[in-house]
Amino acid sequence: MKDRVEVFWFSEQPYGYVTDEDLSKYDSGRLGFPNTYFDPQKAHVLYNQYHEQYALADEVGFDGIMSNEHHASYWCMKPAVNLDAAVICKVTKKAKIAILGNVIAVNDPVRMAEEIAMLDCFSGGRIISGFVRGTAVESLHGGIDPSENFARFQEAHDLIIKCWTTPGPFRYEGQYYHYRAVNPWVVPIQKPHPDIWFPGTGSPESVVWAARHQHPYMNLGALVGMTEYLKGVYIDTAKEVGFTPGPEHFGYLLRVLCADTDDKAIDVGRTFMWTENHRQRGPREHNDPPGYQSREALQVKMNRPTIGTGTFGKKMGYDELRAVNNIIVGNPETVIKKLTEIIQRLNPGYLHIYGNEGPMAHQDVTRSIELLGKEVIPALHELELQPYE
């Protein structure tokens, strides 16, 4: 059983120049907001700052770096997570690299398998391969009928694993993917393959699926009570399947900003609320198109705070979110205290720190990374995780 938490650094890599005023002119913050507001020269500077943050996180002792993918998102400049992972491979030496994850239902599965294999070889076997269904917008932007998303996801998952574990050439003739000559040359270093993680925002059927496949489940920022419920779904399903889940099967993402003083951290951390009213704004058909998710999954998501990955949720203010430890800001002592409460309550094997947002100043973020790495993470590594009942 994993008895110590591993702490990962995460950034959405936002394009922080977008304002509420810009967004208010359009009918939605994602599929309706045009890229005329994107300046590639500014993005060039931002990307390189985010890459410096990765290198620093590795240097100061983060156990890993997590990355993700979104399309049509001003708040996430990563429409290709594997490209970001390639950068992480080169600018870091020790950190694990959690791709969380490839949106496999909208991308070619054989190519996904090949890219992840390349990354595992680049990094010397540091890749954790997460697969996601994606928000509904990823399916819509990818031209996929949202009612096919889950079935495609499952078929793509099986095909990718086959690419890693079955020497070719072989045929694969499923419902959605048809190949008669699959023969990838590159395979991962890790055997039988990199660990597969499954992140989610709240769909119980996704949690059940993860548990049935014994893939660790990463919850992305739900309130603690809801997270406990979903963790319970995982544990119950694991028992049905016949394995004993532990902290190694569960991770949790939350927003954290550390500064030299509490006041400074509270002030900088206010930027976590950047464009809070626009992330999921738009017709219901963008975030919850017919056929994409069950009504129960929707209910769970409605009880999750709105911001984070731009899906459904309920509006909570900055102070409310701080009060329930959904956003944690403070000096190292405060952050250690609050993260300890979270870790003792949820017992996650992995804690993902969503560490910057919007126009947060690069120097404030790098200072946060330094303090987290040098003071907070060592304290968290002292905590002993408990087995799951």
Add this chain to the structure above:
Amino acid sequence: MAVTPHHSDELMQIADVSIQVLKGGEGEPLLLLHGAGGNPGWLAYHQALAQRCTVYAPSHPGYDRSSRPDWISTMNDMAHFYRQFIEELSLAPVHLMGFSMGGWLAAEIAAMCPAYLKSLVLVDAAGIRPEVGEIAEILMVSQDVVKKLRFYDPTQVPDYDTVVNRQLTPEEEAVQWRNREMTSRLCWKPYFHNPKLPAYLRGVKVPALIVWGKYDAIIPLNCGELFQQALSNSRLHVIDRCGHSPALEKPQEFLQTVQAFLSKPN
């Protein structure tokens, strides 16, 4: 859907589908194929058509109370189901009338088994990609947007508030949600059309009436013109000051035109 003395509402077992069918009237069989939103129920125009025909108004597999077997996920699959429907109920030769998405389905059935048809009526039908304009986005937008696109002038729609714009119960909303999921499955891509349909319709000589609202903001009038070109024994009737749903927006002209055709399709 309410059952009145004018029609019945039953679940029939056809092939491997439990299909909800509204049926009423007497006369030659007329099979009505509904559009993307599901079966509108037994409305005034159904009752009018039932004066001279036995009207069958099923809910397609996957809609309303009808079941959906796994094998039905494309419009071609749906056409195959309806071929079996016509056979099992011995409806041939049947008058076939399709509205909007149901018009696409009717055209596919006509291409598949023209000998089963006595006549074909396409009302603001999907199925052919326009050369002028676009089929409007109705899947990734709110239903309020779709309602606004549907009519040229809602004030001329009789019973607009009770038929079109009424508040749905939670159960009805759940049914609508499932209906929309099935429409996504059938119509996502290519979007509301079959690029091969004009080629499939070549040589189909079934007498056909194509009815179109001149100001259809969902499926452009150009699609009606293309259907007319594809169907050698067809004529196009354009209704002025009318949008996508002439049966609701211009019921008198719609019924006069259609009933005259049905009584003498040749």
